[in-house]
Structure formats: structure tokens, C-alpha cells
Amino acid sequence: MKNILSLILAVLFLGFISSCEMDLLTEADYTDYEFSGLDANGGTWATTLIATPGTIVVAAPTDVTSAAYIAELASLKAATTRLNSQQIEAIEYWSNNPILRWNEIALELAAKYNLIPAPNPDGTYTLPSSTDPGRYPNFPFAHPAYTCRMLAYLSVAQFDGLIVAWHYKYTYNRVSPHQADNTIPAAYVESNLPSYPSDGAVIATVSQNILSAMFPLEKGYLADKAAEHLFSLKWAGLNVDSDITAGSFIGTEIGKLALARASTDGMSKAQTPKPVSDSIKTAAFDRFGWQWDNLEAPPRPVGLAPLFGRVRLWNLPNVELTRPPVPPAPGSAEFLEDVEELKDIQDNMDDEKRKIANWWSDGLGSYTPPGHWNRFAKDFIIKYKMNPLRSARTFAYMNMAIMDAGISCWDAKYYYHYPRPIQAIPGFKTILGTPNFPSYTSGHSTFSSAAAEVLAYIFPNEAATCRAWAQEAADSRIYAGIHYRFDAEAGIDQGKAVAQYTIEKAQADGAN
Amino acid sequence: MKHLIIPILSLILLCANFSPTHAQTTMDAIMMPKGDFCLALTYDHGEWDEYWEGSLLRTNGNVGTLTRTTITPMFAYGIFDRLNFFLGVPYVKTKSDGGQLTGVDGMQDISIALKAELMDKQLWKGKVYFLPVAEFSTPVSNYLSDYAPYSLGLGTNQFTLRGILQYKLDMGFYLRGSAAHIWRTETKVERDYYYNNGSYYTEWMDVPNAWNYQATAGIWLLNNALKFEGNYTVIRSTSGDDIRPWNGGQPTNKVNVDQIDGAIHYYIQQLPGLRVLAYYSTTLEGRNMGKFTNIGGGITYQFNIL
Numbered sequence: 001m002k003n004i005l006s007l008i009l010a011v012l013f014l015g016f017i018s019s020c021e022m023d024l025l026t027e028a029d030y031t032d033y034e035f036s037g038l039d040a041n042g043g044t045w046a047t048t049l050i051a052t053p054g055t056i057v058v059a060a061p062t063d064v065t066s067a068a069y070i071a072e073l074a075s076l077k078a079a080t081t082r083l084n085s086q087q088i089e090a091i092e093y094w095s096n097n098p099i100l101r102w103n104e105i106a107l108e109l110a111a112k113y114n115l116i117p118a119p120n121p122d123g124t125y126t127l128p129s130s131t132d133p134g135r136y137p138n139f140p141f142a143h144p145a146y147t148c149r150m151l152a153y154l155s156v157a158q159f160d161g162l163i164v165a166w167h168y169k170y171t172y173n174r175v176s177p178h179q180a181d182n183t184i185p186a187a188y189v190e191s192n193l194p195s196y197p198s199d200g201a202v203i204a205t206v207s208q209n210i211l212s213a214m215f216p217l218e219k220g221y222l223a224d225k226a227a228e229h230l231f232s233l234k235w236a237g238l239n240v241d242s243d244i245t246a247g248s249f250i251g252t253e254i255g256k257l258a259l260a261r262a263s264t265d266g267m268s269k270a271q272t273p274k275p276v277s278d279s280i281k282t283a284a285f286d287r288f289g290w291q292w293d294n295l296e297a298p299p300r301p302v303g304l305a306p307l308f309g310r311v312r313l314w315n316l317p318n319v320e321l322t323r324p325p326v327p328p329a330p331g332s333a334e335f336l337e338d339v340e341e342l343k344d345i346q347d348n349m350d351d352e353k354r355k356i357a358n359w360w361s362d363g364l365g366s367y368t369p370p371g372h373w374n375r376f377a378k379d380f381i382i383k384y385k386m387n388p389l390r391s392a393r394t395f396a397y398m399n400m401a402i403m404d405a406g407i408s409c410w411d412a413k414y415y416y417h418y419p420r421p422i423q424a425i426p427g428f429k430t431i432l433g434t435p436n437f438p439s440y441t442s443g444h445s446t447f448s449s450a451a452a453e454v455l456a457y458i459f460p461n462e463a464a465t466c467r468a469w470a471q472e473a474a475d476s477r478i479y480a481g482i483h484y485r486f487d488a489e490a491g492i493d494q495g496k497a498v499a500q501y502t503i504e505k506a507q508a509d510g511a512n
Numbered sequence: 513m514k515h516l517i518i519p520i521l522s523l524i525l526l527c528a529n530f531s532p533t534h535a536q537t538t539m540d541a542i543m544m545p546k547g548d549f550c551l552a553l554t555y556d557h558g559e560w561d562e563y564w565e566g567s568l569l570r571t572n573g574n575v576g577t578l579t580r581t582t583i584t585p586m587f588a589y590g591i592f593d594r595l596n597f598f599l600g601v602p603y604v605k606t607k608s609d610g611g612q613l614t615g616v617d618g619m620q621d622i623s624i625a626l627k628a629e630l631m632d633k634q635l636w637k638g639k640v641y642f643l644p645v646a647e648f649s650t651p652v653s654n655y656l657s658d659y660a661p662y663s664l665g666l667g668t669n670q671f672t673l674r675g676i677l678q679y680k681l682d683m684g685f686y687l688r689g690s691a692a693h694i695w696r697t698e699t700k701v702e703r704d705y706y707y708n709n710g711s712y713y714t715e716w717m718d719v720p721n722a723w724n725y726q727a728t729a730g731i732w733l734l735n736n737a738l739k740f741e742g743n744y745t746v747i748r749s750t751s752g753d754d755i756r757p758w759n760g761g762q763p764t765n766k767v768n769v770d771q772i773d774g775a776i777h778y779y780i781q782q783l784p785g786l787r788v789l790a791y792y793s794t795t796l797e798g799r800n801m802g803k804f805t806n807i808g809g810g811i812t813y814q815f816n817i818l
Contacts, residue, residue: 104711119573
């Protein structure tokens, strides 16, 4: 009997152990790849933060036959020999398209900081403070509005920095170290991209600077990341010191310009004090006869970023251009029809709807809907083997459109101040938490539709997929019980309309 | 907003999910003779209005009081005098009186277990027993483990190996200790990005393994018709993250629990084989877990067909 028992136990145990321990991905699973093109004319593409690439002056490099350059090569050769396992891992991690890694770092920090302040014991709430970021609640609260703006500044700065780098690369045409001395190993797929200034150094420096401003408590973490990235350029045999210095210089200069714009774009006033918030609510009530209220316990006195709708736009000329029409009044036939749909869905929740609601939830603690679309863009960039410049272009246009869409959506949210389903439908319960801002229009729908339109433009083969995803993201909020169908439909139209302004700019930027 | 806490303690107990005290379970030292069947039905009502976010005990007005009702039908069989088989499937229903998130209900995990008696040795005025137990459980419905604090369970396959040591005096008093390790597979959730001290790009969440210890003192009275028992139960996850401030819990969380309970079992003399039981338990300490108070009871019927 003991033998039988032992056998049964052993079989159960081994079967069980062998079925666990799967590999859980913590970053995109890709290695360096051959770029589909080098975009030699990239230095002529339209910039956003500067008038022309020549605005940032980068001196000519020393000649590859000079003693100074030969000394740099010798130093590089030494750096590429006897690499330890950590250095080899760093080379593999950063790859020849580090735009992707910095985007992942940005998304991770968004998820880390996307935590809503808890109430104080007396029922009040304290807001994060940019001047005292370490005091609870930590700064920032990386909600969707904050995150879309963070990603826009990051990608626009990366893109402008790389246009400047490409301008000088193809002005000075310094060959790669491996081409100059073939005893220097090249860790990545070889390319004919001129090496001065280093595109990797532009990316490392500008990304570090933008993200350090957006996430001040992460300065040390980001400095370590950037230092490793810059070292890896040498370990990989990609750039000599003067390439890296020139690249970092561009990154520093562009970072300053991006942060100067950010400091005056109106974001610091987006989270209003209560009297301003109340006046916005009263204005909506006077205009339309309804108002949204926060139903949390204890109630939050101010919704999320009431004046985000006034933040400076990228490509949309003014926010009124894409303000959606007045939503159906509570109690109207059209309203009641959408309410019936919500009740029906919650009463008959099925696995498919539940999964869609959760799949797109992107709520507190996550990278938010803008983060979700950045993840899709990253996957397409890898699939289509884009070089860093074209990758940055993809992120920059998409994130400008997403931020403009967010601003437009927030304008509508606080202009119409429309109540959420849990407020308008007595006893209504949901499968996701209702966010702390008005209902109309749906942020998920607007963000997603804008992102999908830009991705559809950049990746025409994926257009149908992207638009179907945006529609599913919009539907997900109805299934979750936190938006009416008219919120979602108006959001889809709004995002599409906003994105057109960015797409028109992209069509004329010289990259096509 | 999702203000959500950890889904409940996993199914570590068979006949007695979440209430470590009653019936012939995989936690006790009682064996049924060969050919005996036991049918049991237990009811458990658990509730909390405070929970531990990491190690911080707090309330949440958007949850209010959470209640969790568990009804567990169980079946046990004596394969041999010294080898018993168990099978159980709890039905769980959760809801809360605060906030607007909907509760859920459904069948949770099916458990099967084997308990063996490897030693019963006379020592002084009593006997020493040693019983190993192996248990496997797996979800029987498509419940979402990533729906704290309402989730029905952890949504994983679990394998538990337990060792039970008991010393029972002939006069009826006994002391018992048990130690178990619970291995858990990943749980599949309905999103493919989440934060667990860093980004994860996968639909799978790592659910921590855990140790479970229990110390028990009990006594049989009235010619073995009545049993009183008290337990101190501990769960210690071997890994996992903390619930972040004012954020929802998730299956990756490190769940620790210290719980005490008292139970009474009565074998109805007039109806041989029939037993009723009742218990009360409360949580003393915890981590990433509701501060549960549970009350429950059940009825078991043991019979022989041989």
C-alpha cells in the first residue's frame, strides 16, 4: 500500500511541477535586426520643436585618418574585448533600436505611478505635489492624461533629436568603427548608417532627460539606465567617444526645448482647485441641466484634470474644432435605449464581453490606454523592421495625435459634464471601477481611435486590424458598464477627427 | 476605480475550504475504515470590513463590508483503513455593500486528495499518529482570478503536500500539528499587461507558493460523541508583491494569514453516522488579505456499504 501511495504521489507531483514555471515576458522579445531602410534623407524631415536641424550646431568630426580618431578606435577596441556577461546582456537588451526600450521604460514608469491618491483619515484627499514629489501621494499620478502627455514629449523629443542626428550623419558621413577598422567587432547587424553623431546617444540622453522631469523620483534609476545604454554603444563596437559626445549633446539640447514647452503648456493648471471645478460643473448644469458627480466614498472633491482640455495642442488648431455634438439628455428616448443596453449587458454578462472589458481595462496601476497603443506601435515597428528614426517618427505622430485626442476628449468631458451610468441608473453595478471624470466622451474610444488612425496611416497593411482594435476598446467600456454607447461612438468620431490633423502633418513631413 | 483586495485564501482545505476545523478533512488525523463513505455539506459565511494593503490595515469605503459565502459538498471514501480519498467542490458567492462593483458567484475549484495513516504507535497513555496528505485542485469554472476582492479563487492548479502529527491521550485530549507546502501554477487573467514590481507582458500571473501550518488542541467528551477543538492556522507565501497604495489586489500578491478558530462537533447518538458541526474563526494578522471573520457549520453522514 505504501508503494502505491508513493507512486501516486510521485506521479501527481512530477506532473504538476513540470506543468508550471512558464517564462513570463517582462519586455519585448526581439534582438537586433536589419533595418528595412536607412532613410538617408531623414535629416530633411520636418521637425516639431525646432525650425530646422541646423538650429542645433554640431561641429564636424575629426577625420577617420586623424591621430585623435585612431586613438578613439583603440579605446573602443579595448572596450569591446573581454566583455562580461552583464555587458553582453546590456548589448542584447538595448539592441540596435533602443527607441523601443526607452518606450518600454516609459510605460513601466507610467504603470508604476498610475496610483490614485487614497483618502486621508478625515475623508479629505491630498494631491501629489511636483515640488515635493516624495511625499504621499507621490508625484506624479500617471493617469491617462498625464501619461499621454509624457509619451508625446518623450517621442517628439526623440524624433526631433534623431532628425538632427540624421542631418549631421549624412552631412559628415563618418563611417562606422567596424568599417574604419575591421578588427573592431560589430555586435549588431551591420549597416551603412554613418556613425557621427551617435543616434543611440541622442536617444539615451534625451529619453533620460524627459523621463527624469516627468518622473522626478526616478532620476537615479533613469541615470543608471542611460549610463548603461551609453556604455553599451561602446561595448557593441557601435560608436567611438566623439560619436557619443555629439549625440548626447543633441539629446541634451532637444530635451531642454521639449521641457521648456512642457513647462508652459498649461498642464500645471489642469488639476484645478475645488472652486474652479465647481464653477465648471455649475456652468454645465446651467447650460444643459445635468452634471456629473463623483460617487466614491469619501467623494473626491475635484474630478481628474478638469482643465486638461485647455492644455496646448500639438497639431489640432483649436479644441473647439473637434468638440462633439451635445449628447442625448438623460431621460430622452435615445438615452434610455443606451441605458437598456447597459442593463442588459450587466444582467447577461458573458465570458466574451467580460474578457473584452478586462482586456482593454488599462485602469489604475496599468500603463493606461495611451500606453496600450504604444505597445502595439512597438510590435509593428519590430514587425516592419523600422530603423530608430522611423520608429521615433511612428511614436511621435501617434503620441501627438493621442495627446491631442486626450485634450479634445477632456474638453468635451468637462464642457458637457455628463453623468456616468452608475450615477444615472439607480442600483447599477459594473465589472470595472468607474473613473473620476465625466462620461461623455469615452477616453478609451477617443485615445484608441486617434492612435488607430495614425497607425493605419503608417502601417497600411494593419489598418483594418488597428481600427477593429479601436472599436473593441470602445465597446469594452460599454461592456464594463462605465460608458453609454453614445459616449463610445462620439469618442471614436472625435479621435478620428483629431488624428487627421496629425496625419496631414505626417503626410507633408518629407518621410513618405 | 478598482479598489480591490486579494481574492481570498486559496483552497487549502478540502471539506473545509477556508474554515480549518471540521469534518474528516485533509487537515485532521481521523481515518475512515475501508469501505466507508462520508457525505458532507458545509456552509461558511466570511466577512471583513478591513483589509491589509501590504502590512497596512485599512478600510475602503468603495468596498464597505465584503461578504463571502461558501457552500461545499464533499465526498470521502475509505479505500483502505489507512488510505482515504476525498473530493469536494465549493460554491462561492461574493458581494460588498460599498461601491458599485458587482459581486460574483459560481463553482470554484475541485479538489481531490489522498490521506494515509503511516503510523499509530502507543506512547505512554496515548497514541502517536503520522499522516501524510496529497491534494490537487483545479478550477471547474471560468471564474476570473484577477477580480479582487470579489474573485472566487486564485484560478490555479494547486498541489499540496501535508504532514500531520498527532498525539492523542486515551482519555480523549489531543494535540496536533501539521505543515504543508502548496505549489501553485500561474493563473490566466484577461489582460496581457500588468505591473508586478515591473512590467509583465503576458496573460499569465505567477501565483506565489505558500507554507501552511496549523497547531491544534482538542478533546473528545461524552464517550466520543462531542469534540471541541481550537486551531491556530498560519499561511506564509514564499514570494509575491504587495498591494500598492489604494490599488487593487491581484493574484501575484504575497498573502500571509494568522487565524484562530474554535469548533464543536457532535455525533448524534440516535442517528448513527450523522454528525453536526459549527465553528467560528477570526483573523489576527495578515498581509494583502481581508481581516476575515468566519462562522460556519455543516452536517456529515458516514456509512458503510460493505
